[in-house]
Amino acid sequence: MNILLLEDDLILNEIITEYLENKDFEVTSTYDGEDALSYLFSNIYDLLLLDVNVPNINGFEILKRLRDEGITTPSIFITSLNQIDDLKKGFDVGCNDYIKKPFELEELGLRIENIKKIFNINANILQIEENITFNTQDLILNNDGIIHHLPQKEAKILIYLVNNANKIIPHEELISNVWGYEDTPSSSTLRTYIKNLRKILSDEYIQTKKGVGYSFNKK
Structure with missing residues (x-):
């Protein structure tokens, strides 16, 4: 399973990347919205883990651009935002799940496994x-x-x-x-x-x- 991780917190990015790689996922990690878009338009991913508040282009805008281009890759927002309006905005632009900071890595793993089941990732x-x-x-x-x-x-x-x-x-x-x-x-x-x-x-x-x-x- 090939995952793109966008998280501008360097320490958290490293922790999540290590956790996912230990579960045998392939991870492309980036800290910046523009870099993430560059990766997304030149590679194929099975899942997107997107922080919302990142430099240059935020996670909401990134996912909106992808959906406007017809890219339907499943996505999970990683965010410290906790207002219902933010949650609604995330689902409106096309996210499939949300995980709020701070969180346990095991919770992230469970959400990823759920996405895999829903979208039958790797079956094809x-x-x-x-x-x-x-x-x-x-x-x-x-x-x-x-x-x-x-x-x-x-x-x-x-x-x-x-x-x-x-x-x-x-x-x-x-x-x-x-x-x-x-x-x-x-x-x-x-x-x-x-x-x-x-x-x-x-x-x-x-x-x-x-x-x-x-x-x-x-x-």
Whole structure:
């Protein structure tokens, strides 16, 4: 689970980051609203932990901008604000939960686990390698932090090969499972899709068995 943490209190930021990393979450921590936006528009996150009162751009404005752009990543506001108007504003701009300072780390952990259940986070993630994941719903491949949006056919080919890793998949089997009842593609069309995937993943993963088919070599 990949989390962005925005908290301008240096000590609290460090404490939360360490707690989350000890629970095997990947954490990008930042202290400034502008930096947070920069991360958010160039990376994919599963959850946002946003302090409200931070330098330059506050948490409310950050989340409003994201929602206006159609980014629906679940979010939890971390705040010392305790007025009902502040709570209402947070939910109005699209937050999914609130945690008020001061709080126990265990409470934060419970709220994160609840968000995971509600949004079924990680259920659509195909773990290809330790540093390579593929979101089968959004068709987003994350190759060591580099994001690629795959066309549907390339995505289907990748999923089938990965799910049958380390064995040779005949051309006919691959075509049948990817194209189904659609028009059968030419050999050159299939090769083009494979070539495109190799450009993204490197040649070492998808191997060709000449005259037979392809295999995905998982380490």
